[in-house]
Amino acid sequence: RELFGGPEWRQLDAGTISEDAAVARVQARIPRYAAQVRRAMDEWSNHFVPMPGMQGLVARLKAQGYGLYLLSNAGLSFFSYYKKAEVFRYFDGFVISAKEKLLKPDPALYRRLLDRYRLKAEECLFIDDLRENIEGAERVGIKGHCFAGSEELERYLKRSGIL
Template sequence: MTITERPVSERPFDAVLCDLDNVIRFYDSSALAALERLAGLHEGTTAKLAFSPELDRPLLLGRISREQWAESIAERLREDFAEARSWELAEAMTRSPFTADGTVVSVLRGARAAGLSLVLVTNAALDLDEDLAAMGLTDLADHVVSSAREGVAKPDPEIYAIAAARAGAAPERCLFVDDRLENVEAAVAFGMTGVHYRGPDDLRAALAFLS
């Protein structure tokens, strides 16, 4: 865990601003990996293309749907690899099954029950609400700040300002949790306390003051 140091007080934060993917939500890419092996591609090839800025950015800013994203991935697979399974691979990539980490959800619910404002701050597609409903998490947070809805994505400072405002807390009273170091560093530069998330113990340690 990487956490910035601040003066110790009884309750150092009024809000937790938490990332979704790779903190709360985790994807099962086994079906995609199997398809890549069948196609003679290295595992991770599809994801590397899908998350390249030119394909991923329009999705995260709400300019295209998940279906349009899949189409762009399939097109790139055909262009770069002459891949006959391009659409099958793209569908497996964009529709990979996912689950929520029950331990993390429990810790976050506990923080909210203790009186902290909880805001999800995520670079996500337009159908995020459907995904949260599928995981039974529509009631997890007080607010959800989604890049696709706001038209701005982490690590842009604007999304941190939006999240703090929704939380009703000054930046210096916000704990920001994310698995991507660049996003954490941007939050710290904005005045927040940042936790570079690698596992549930990182979150527990940051919220130990609630015990």
């Protein structure tokens, strides 16, 4: 919790702190667990597993010709671990908060996605598990849906005529 739920994790996502500096700060707070903090930072991405049902759903959307883009609050380490997860091969592009020095729900981050990939807000659907991030998308004209699991998302996409 000190590492993943602490202020340093948000700073990593914002691109305002290095992993080594984040680890050092957390280790200073909990010196008894210094080795475990370092190991957790080094190994957390090895345990990335897509949510059940999502890879198949993403593959179906891609097969139907939809452009798929990832807009994520993530640290720079994203660029080393995304290649390990097969689900990411379906995406046409990525906008990662640490690289952009912006965090969701800042409307500027959503605009960056639209501008970089020449997307029209009114043709996009943004899916996220946090309501505040949906609201950020809606502020720039992107329709949003709050993620509550792959089965619920599939039902929503069918009701919306997307699948």
